[in-house]
Amino acid sequence: MASGIDISQYVQSLQGYEKAHLQACIVALGRFTEHCLADATILCPISDSNPTIIGKRGKPIQNPNFDGHPGFLRSSDDTGDIVQAGEVLSIEFGFNTPYAAPVEENLDARHPQGQAKYMFTALQADIPLFPQFLQTELAKVKN
Amino acid sequence: MPYVDPDNANPRLVSELAKLYEASAERLRAIVLTPPGRTPGAIEFNQARAAQLLNQVQSEIDRLKHQAASWTSKALQEALQKGLQIADRQVKEAGLAPGNAPQASFARVNRRVVDTLARDTLDDLLKAADSLQKQVTTALRHMAATGVSNAEVNRILAGGIIEGQPTRAIRELRDALQKVYDDKVTIQTKIGPMEFDVDYYARMVANSKMRQATVLSRHQRLAEHGIDLVRVVGRISKYPCSLLLGHVFSLSGESRKYPAWDSVSEGQMPYHLFHPNCTKSTVPFIEELASKVSQEVAEGRGGDTPTDRVSTLVEDIRSRARANGYTPPPHGSAE
Numbered sequence: 001m002a003s004g005i006d007i008s009q010y011v012q013s014l015q016g017y018e019k020a021h022l023q024a025c026i027v028a029l030g031r032f033t034e035h036c037l038a039d040a041t042i043l044c045p046i047s048d049s050n051p052t053i054i055g056k057r058g059k060p061i062q063n064p065n066f067d068g069h070p071g072f073l074r075s076s077d078d079t080g081d082i083v084q085a086g087e088v089l090s091i092e093f094g095f096n097t098p099y100a101a102p103v104e105e106n107l108d109a110r111h112p113q114g115q116a117k118y119m120f121t122a123l124q125a126d127i128p129l130f131p132q133f134l135q136t137e138l139a140k141v142k143n
Numbered sequence: 144m145p146y147v148d149p150d151n152a153n154p155r156l157v158s159e160l161a162k163l164y165e166a167s168a169e170r171l172r173a174i175v176l177t178p179p180g181r182t183p184g185a186i187e188f189n190q191a192r193a194a195q196l197l198n199q200v201q202s203e204i205d206r207l208k209h210q211a212a213s214w215t216s217k218a219l220q221e222a223l224q225k226g227l228q229i230a231d232r233q234v235k236e237a238g239l240a241p242g243n244a245p246q247a248s249f250a251r252v253n254r255r256v257v258d259t260l261a262r263d264t265l266d267d268l269l270k271a272a273d274s275l276q277k278q279v280t281t282a283l284r285h286m287a288a289t290g291v292s293n294a295e296v297n298r299i300l301a302g303g304i305i306e307g308q309p310t311r312a313i314r315e316l317r318d319a320l321q322k323v324y325d326d327k328v329t330i331q332t333k334i335g336p337m338e339f340d341v342d343y344y345a346r347m348v349a350n351s352k353m354r355q356a357t358v359l360s361r362h363q364r365l366a367e368h369g370i371d372l373v374r375v376v377g378r379i380s381k382y383p384c385s386l387l388l389g390h391v392f393s394l395s396g397e398s399r400k401y402p403a404w405d406s407v408s409e410g411q412m413p414y415h416l417f418h419p420n421c422t423k424s425t426v427p428f429i430e431e432l433a434s435k436v437s438q439e440v441a442e443g444r445g446g447d448t449p450t451d452r453v454s455t456l457v458e459d460i461r462s463r464a465r466a467n468g469y470t471p472p473p474h475g476s477a478e
Contacts, residue, residue: 002180005149011377027368027369028370030367031368031369031370031375031429031432032432034364034365034368034370034395034427035427035429035432036428037426037427037461038374038426038428038429041424041426042376042426042453042456042457042460043460043461043474045423045455045475046377046378048378049420049422052228058314068309068313068346069310069313069346069349069350070311070350070378070420070422071350071377071378071422071423071424072309072350072353074359074376074377075306075353075354075357075422075424076253076307076357077361078251078252078255078364079164079364080251080273083250091250092251094249094250094251095249095251096196096251096253096304097248097249097307097308097309098189098192098305098307098308099308100249100307102247103251107472108165110473110475111474111475112475113379113453113475113476114475115471115472115473115475116472116475117437117471117472120458120469121461121464121469121471122460123230124463124464124465124467124468124469124471125460125461125463126308126463127467129211129432135433136431
């Protein structure tokens with residue numbers, strides 16, 4: 001009497017798990033990146049919207065914190081596509097203006113609202129959250 | 144739908160998008176070949192950034208046109224490679240690519256916004272274009288009556304978005320208006336004809352429309368990530384829309400906890416969100432990742448005034464960074 005166990009269904013289900021886990025990682029990375037970018041946006045400097053202000057002598061003067069396009073830097077946020085290279089998933093995100101990098105790096109500039117190192121501060125605050133978040137998202141697949 | 148699929152899209156939309164990218168590609172090629180700047184560092188930075196942008200723009204043109212890279216000039220090819228190498232080096236020097244962590248960038252072409260502007264040009268009956276039309280104020284809606292067409296405005300603004308150059312876009316729009324008018328432009332509004340300074344009007348149109356397009360495309364991007372909640376952020380100003388700062392809304396309107404985005408997004412009173420020159424915008428709010436403090440602000444317990452709520456959110460991020468051993472630089476808090 002021959003006996004045997006057909007494990008093809010088991011293998012198939014394992015492959016299914018692998019795909020589901022990868023998908024969960026992709027979703028988690030995408031959502032986490034959006035969270036980091038949101039915190040960077042909250043810290044990102046924003047200029048005044050009025051070209052003139054009332055000076056000390058009570059007369060209107062040119063507003064030094066007016067650049068003509070308030071909120072453009074904050075609104076230039078974007079995330080790219082998630083790229084898989086072997087076992088590594090990566091995503092690029094950031095802001096798109098020529099002054100985004102100088103504003104990030106110049107520690108001497110004084111901003112009426114916002115700060116230098118707006119991206120780096122957000123990353124320092126958020127990156128430690130990622131392992132726990134990923135674990136929770138993967139646990140959802142298991143359940 | 145992430146981006147326009149050339150195989151399944153309206154051919155006019157594909158051609159409009161290709162045109163928008165081609166215009167920017169031309170300007171970026173010139174920067175790559177002869178980068179501007181007063182110092183060697185600035186020249187290197189401008190060339191690297193233009194090279195990064197041109198690389199993305201060219202892939203987008205190639206994708207839309209189904210063709211291989213169309214570099215023609217050897218000098219440009221060499222300059223582009225050099226620019227990309229400088230960009231790589233700068234990223235490494237700045238420590239911005241820490242292994243597998245998310246990679247920060249300061250030269251990312253926002254394809255979704257360009258897409259939104261192209262759809263608006265074609266007056267496509269898609270939701271995005273429809274919402275863009277709904278959100279514009281009367282003063283902006285009459286832009287076409289100034290003699291500068293909607294397509295022309297969108298072309299100029301798409302260039303500003305692709306290259307991240309709002310000042311150039313505003314200047315170009317002002318020049319286009321000045322060809323029709325001198326220094327003043329008259330616009331029909333709800334209360335009758337109003338005269339605007341051309342410079343002011345160009346700035347108002349550019350800032351307002353670029354903001355509308357970015358908000359719409361951001362919400363499309365968030366939907367792709369399955370994110371439904373957004374928080375209102377922006378400058379603390381004297382306008383009533385500042386009362387919404389820190390509050391959270393549901394894009395689908397299906398949340399039981401947070402009000403629908405539609406309840407404030409079309410300029411409803413008293414907030415009048417997205418008035419001309421409004422600096423408010425949105426960021427995603429992900430409950431599973433939000434700190435306790437951030438959730439309290441979302442639930443209306445983070446302070447009574449907009450200033451309190453913004454300060455609470457800012458201090459929360461900064462204190463979490465400090466807890467991880469980093470001391471952030473000072474933060475301004477305007478009122």
